[in-house]
């Protein structure tokens with residue numbers, strides 16, 4: 569499929585100060601891509617270069633194969649841009665603003681009326697056509713900004729923090745609109761709100777200190793930072809029975825979790841109350857003591873053989889999801905899983921891992937490498953450059 573957007577080795581230097589450095593990525597038709605980064609990372613700079621409002625110091629931006637900077641006006645008709653603060657004129661009405669933008673964007677005169685009514689109904693602006701822009705709430709101003717950004721039916725839609733400053737209801741409404749717009753447009757969306765990316769985007773780009781540090785789907789994030797797949801389990805078995813099955817299993821390493829580190833065990837049954845009490849007394853809780861405190865009545869056998877439930881944490885060799893295989897392994901051995909929980913890093917933790925790095929020296933030799941898995945060694949010296 570032909571790329572709608574090609575950002576080729578783009579750098580921007582502001583009077584000796586770095587804006588962005590050798591960014592290189594493409595977007596295919598129909599993608600909704602989240603563009604994330606801490607304050608000052610270079611998101612707005614990048615978006616302004618993509619939309620033709622700023623010239624790169626180096627590199628080029630192509631939309632539908634045409635250079636944004638060589639063919640300014642013709643290529644801008646293919647782009648819709650919603651800056652963080654949409655340039656709305658407070659003394660215009662909703663309708664006159666849309667007419668103004670339609671003319672500016674070269675919408676054919678005979679189509680303007682129809683496009684305005686399409687935008688009004690699509691963006692939920694019905695009944696507000698004659699209202700002055702200054703009287704609109706922030707959420708409705710954002711809707712109007714979006715209407716202005718798509719009135720000329722652009723191929724590529726660039727949205728700079730479209731939900732910033734909105735209340736929770738407005739955020740939900742604008743997200744729904746963006747999701748809908750994504751059905752007909754290719755969308756690049758910058759945001760500070762991480763859950764927004766997981767709900768709206770099928771791919772994300774993370775930028776830090778002017779460089780791309782990750783390019784991948786939200787699902788690929790874990791493997792991008794070299795994370796292994798992890799789960800914690802509560803299994804109806806003795807520790808010995810469980811480890812007999814898990815130890816030879818090559819997919820993951822298992823570690824029994826002492827009772828003092830488990831939450832569900834320490835909050836439910838009577839046995840757990842005892843355990844918590846002894847815990848308060850500062851006793852050490854090994855897996856054997858878990859067995860003791862949660863086990864069946866004492867019949868004289870060793871405590872670990874009596875346990876009714878055991879908690880274990882399993883860490884995979886890779887980031888590959890092994891839950892299904894694990895389920896069949898334990899059920900095949902007649903050991904019921906009572907609880908299984910993923911223990912992987914949250915999006916926020918991964919973001920922090922990728923964007924918390926020391927300031928670096930910039931020189932031409934330290935070009936980024938975001939080849940598969942699409943990350944430039946976060947945390948390592950090379951990656952943080």
Ligand SMILES: Nc1ncnc2c1ncn2[C@@H]1O[C@H](COP(=O)(O)OP(=O)(O)OP(=O)(O)O)[C@@H](O)[C@H]1O
Nearest residue numbers: 582585586587605606607608609610611612613614
């Ligand atoms: N006009 C300018 N002149 C000089 N430096 C600038 C200019 N615009 C941006 N910068 C610098 O370029 C870097 C990237 O800024 P940019 O606004 O693109 O970041 P951002 O990721 O959009 O940040 P935020 O999330 O805070 O909006 C920052 O160090 C910023 O100070």
